[in-house]
C-alpha cells in the first residue's frame with residue numbers, strides 16, 4: 001500500500017519505447033541510473049504527468065495519479081521538480097522565488113518548515129539576491145528549496161548537479177545528503193554519476209534501452225556482477241559502516257561493517273558516524289594466503305561467490321566475493337584467476353588499498 005508504483009508503457013518512436021513496472025519505497029532516494037537515452041527523463045515526466053503512457057499506472061501511498069480510467073493532470077500532482085538547470089524567475093529575488101512556491105503549496109500538507117529548508121540548503125545569506133547574482137550551485141540550492149516549499153509528496157530531481165562544475169558539485173552534495181536524510185518523502189533522482197548514486201541512493205534502478213534491467217537496494221544492485229562489461233573499469237561497490245576508531249597520528253579511521261574492519265583515510269566524520277564508501281573493482285586484489293607481508297592494510301576474509309569472464313576482453317575476470325553480506329567485486333586478470341584456481345565457495349583474502357577507497 002505505502003509504496004510508489006510506476007507502470008509505464010510509452011512508445012516514443014519505432015526506435016524507442018519505455019516499458020517499466022517498478023515498485024519503489026515511499027521514503028528515501030531511488031536513483032534512476034543509465035546511459036544517455038535510456039529513458040530516465042521520460043520516466044520522470046510520466047510520473048509528473050507531463051507525458052502520458054497509454055496503459056500506465058502511477059500510484060503513491062495508495063492514491064492513484066493514473067490508472068486505466070483515471071488521469072490526474074500535472075498541475076494537480078503533489079510533486080516538486082528540480083531540473084538540470086535552476087529555472088528561477090529572473091525578476092524575483094531568491095526569497096520572491098520561494099514565496100511563489102509557498103503560495104502554490106497545499107496548506108493541508110506539511111513536509112518541511114520554511115526555517116528548516118533555509119537551514120538545510122544554507123541559503124539564508126542569499127535570500128535578497130536576484131538569480132543573476134548567484135552562482136550555478138547557489139541557484140540550484142534555491143531551486144531545490146523552492147521545490148520543497150511546494151510541500152510535495154514526492155521530489156523529482158533530473159540530474160540536478162549536471163550543469164555544475166566538479167568543484168560546485170562537491171560543494172552542493174553535502175546539502176543534498178542532509179536533505180535526503182531529513183525529508184520523509186520519496187525522492188526520484190536521475191543521475192549519470194556513480195559517485196552521486198553511492199552517496200545518495202538507498203534504492204537503485206538501472207535503465208537500459210527503456211527497460212529496468214536491475215532494481216533493488218543500492219548495495220545489492222552494485223554488488224551484482226555486471227551484465228555488460230562496457231563500464232568495466234568503473235564497476236564499483238558500496239560499503240556502509242560506522243567509524244569506530246580514529247588514528248590521528250597516521251590520518252586513518254577504522255570503519256566497522258558486517259563484522260569486518262577497514263582502515264580508510266580520515267575524513268571530517270567523528271566516531272559513531274555512519275559512512276558510505278565506494279570501492280572500485282580495479283582497486284581490489286585477491287590473495288590466498290593469510291600471511292600479511294604486503295603494504296595493503298585492508299585484508300578481508302571473504303568467500304568467492306561467482307566469477308564472470310568479460311566477453312569483450314578475455315584477459316579479464318570479474319570476481320564477486322562476500323564479506324558477510326556485503327558484496328565485494330574484484331577485477332583481475334584471467335591469468336591470475338587461473339593461477340589462484342579461483343572457484344565458487346573458496347575462502348580467500350580480498351585486499352583493498354586504504355588510499356583507493358573513495359567517498
Ligand SMILES: Nc1ncnc2c1ncn2[C@@H]1O[C@H](COP(=O)(O)OP(=O)(O)OP(=O)(O)O)[C@@H](O)[C@H]1O
Nearest residue numbers: 012013016034035036037038039040041042043192
Ligand atoms: N518527445 C519525444 N519524441 C520522440 N522521441 C523522444 C521524445 N523524448 C525523448 N525521446 C527519445 O526517447 C529516448 C529516451 O529519452 P530520455 O530523455 O528519456 O533519455 P534519458 O535517459 O533521460 O537521456 P539523458 O540522460 O541524455 O537525459 C531517446 O532516444 C530520445 O531521443
